[in-house]
Amino acid sequence: MTEALLAALVFLPVLGACLLLLAPASWRAAILLVVTVPLPFCLLPLTVLIADAGLFEMALAGHPAPLGIRWRLDALSLLILWLNVSLMILVGLAASARFAPASVEGLRFWPLWLLLAAGIHALLLSADLFNLYVTLELVTLAGIGLIATGGSGAALRAAMRYLLLALMASLLYLLGVGLVYAEAGTLDLYQLGEALEPGLLSATALVLMLAGLLVKSAVFPLHAWLPAAHGNAPGPVSALLSAIVVKVSIYIIWRLWFWTAGDWQLPAPGLLLGLLGGGAILYGSALALVQKRLKMVVAYSTVAQLGYLMLIFPLSNLLAWQAAGYHLVAHGLAKAALFVAAGNILVSLGSDRLRRLAGLDQRLPMDVFTLALASVSLMGLPPSGGFVGKWLFLQAAYEQGAWGWMALIALGGLLAAAYLFRVLALTCFHPRSHGHSTRLREPPTLASLAGLLLALAAIGLGFASAPILGLLEAAWPGAMAP
Template sequence: MTASALALIVFLPLLAACATVAFPGRWVGLIVRTGLLPLPLLMLVPTAAVLDQNVVHLALAGHASPLGIEWRLDSLSLLMLWLNVGITVLISLHAGFTFRPDSDRGRRFWPLWLILFASMNALVLSADLFNLYVTLELVTLAAIGLIAVESKPAALRAGMRYLLLALMASLLYLLGVGLIYGQAGTLDLYLIAEQIEPGWLPVTALTLMIVGLLIKSAVFPLHAWLPAAHGNAPGPVSAILSAMVVKVSIYMIWRLWFWGAAGWDLTTAANLMGLLGAAAIVYGSLAALVQDRLKMIVAYSTVAQLGYLMLLFPLASALAFQAASYHLLSHGLAKAAMFLAAANILNSVGTDRLQRLAGVDQRLPLDVFALALGGVSILGLPPSGGFVAKWLFLEAAWQQQAWGWLILVAGGGLLAAAYLFRVLGVICLHPRKRLDKRPRRENPDLASVAALILAVGAIAAGFFSAPVLDLVSAGLPPGMTP
């Protein structure tokens, strides 16, 4: 039962992707719906299984590793799966209008979109280093295809730059995998910790893999490709890139660090990772403050917010793990909402240059509201999901008397407030500068509603944190106790 549900969660969107290519006629809309809409219902089966048994193992088609493919589902994978399913389905509501399935644009967009969705689901289920490599490669290629789907020069250039870096990053990761296999004789992520002792070769391998993944997750100072790629991609694509695609490679670093290298003494390296996160928070926020395009501001905000996910390494406690997991969830919802709202504004006004957006709140109240709600969660005002995450981070830092990280988390919120209030100030505080021209294009209501649902979700995450946090603490990495 669980096995078939999990298989469907990966293969249904994948089959739908193939079907949209094979039958590019008027059935595309129906095929896409079949590939996406049953997923939230199917998710209930593995959810029940994880709540029941904590960890679910599954050998696909009965072939065990090393040559078969094994999946493993625990609390963290389940959280990522739910996040991916929820966010993708909601963004698809929006994409249904920007990329109508019966149009030429739509026929190019939906196969890639479904492949991206399926490969992220497969990635969080994968239990061995090599399958993680294959699925991450699928995620990257599909994501870059989506960035370039409209063939705009700026997006093509950004996609190309991203692709070159991503290919190099995957090679570094693959080299690390090879070295680990040579040492451990297994590729199972959850067995290598027992098989190898820290030495210079395993440490080199781990470093190579993590550097590769840091490039893919655009962690400072390897972030240079992200703002152009996320800022120039079509709206729904920017949303999924910032909400999920950069997160899955951070998820892989967590897995390598806390499961693969469990029991190693990584204090120095952990502090270094934390410092990278700190630099990302400060640099990303300051860069967001000086951008003059709305989507670039939101993209630099992603660079900054990814920094918080790096604070898990130096803090490394159960509380910090809950905080980072919750930040992953609330940032995903909030950032998807903000990118969709920005896309609606861009579509209606024809530009997203900040000085041309004065008064846009009167024409697009729902979108500006969604943007503001998303912003509230990003800067961590109560009662949003972002607040819960930041509060847990503060508590974790307080517990360990790590005052530096404490100040960083608190100060990061202030920096986020600076760039977000600059946006809202320009948009809302110009009583005389009304937009007098007619909108360039009308947005369908559902496009704004999709953004609003995600934004409300980011706020609501502040009220319903208890079950999610319980789930997360049921699947803590080895060696962490609540």
């Protein structure tokens, strides 16, 4: 039964994607519904299971470990699965207004969308390095395809650059995987820990994989592809890319670091990764502050916020783990809300240049409200999911007497406030200039509503932290030396 549920998570979207390509246009909406609606209901029993047992493993098609494909569900995967499913549904609602399933654009868009979902689900369930590689490729390619559905020149150029870098990264990763196999004779994520001794070869392998993954997750200073790609993709696509796609490669880094290399003593490289995160926070925020377009601000904000997820490496204790996980979820929801709202604004104004956004609160109140709520969470102001994440990070840093990290986190919050309040001031309070008339197409209520729901969820995370923190605690690879 459980196996079937896990399989459904992956294969239902794949099946949907195939059906979409084959079925007549008028059926597509129904197909979409049929393949997405069951997903949360698949997750529900799984949650109960994980809450009880903590772990579930299965071998696909009955082949055991070294040869067959093994799936493994634990609390961390489950949490990100939930995030992904919620995003798929809510952002999907927003996207359905933009890409009507029956239209030609819909035909280009939705299969890729479902493939992306399937890829992410499979990635989260995969238990060996090679499967991770395959699924990550699937995710990347689907993402690139989705960016390209924006159709504009800028979007295509951005997709192209993303593709090149991602391919390079994949090759590095694959090289690392090869070395690991040569050294350890297995690729199982969770068995490698014992099989792989620290040494020149294994270190090189780890570095190769990490380097590839850092590029894919756009960690500063390897973020060069991200702003253009996320800034030029269609709103819902940017939402997914920023909220979940970059996160899954960080998820792999976490897995490698804390599971595979879990009992290596790694303070120095951990510090380096932390410093990269710190650099991301400062640099991304500074650049977000000087952008001229709304979506670029949001994209650079992603660069900055990803930095927080790297702070787990130097801090490396349970609190920091919970903080990072919480931040991942809260940021995912808030960022998706921001991109959906920004997409709505872009569609209805025909431009997202900040200068032209004045007086927007009168015209698109709901989207601006979404913008504001999501901003609150991103800035880490209470009460919001962002605040809980920030609070936990600070507490973790405090426990280790890491004053520098505390200062950095506080500063990061301030910088986020700086660039987001700049946007809010421009949209809401600057008087409208009369020079040019802007075309205004009311965005579909459904899209605005979806954004609002996402933002509300981000805020709501501030109140319902206990279950998520419980999941994260269960997922903490506790044997880890701090």
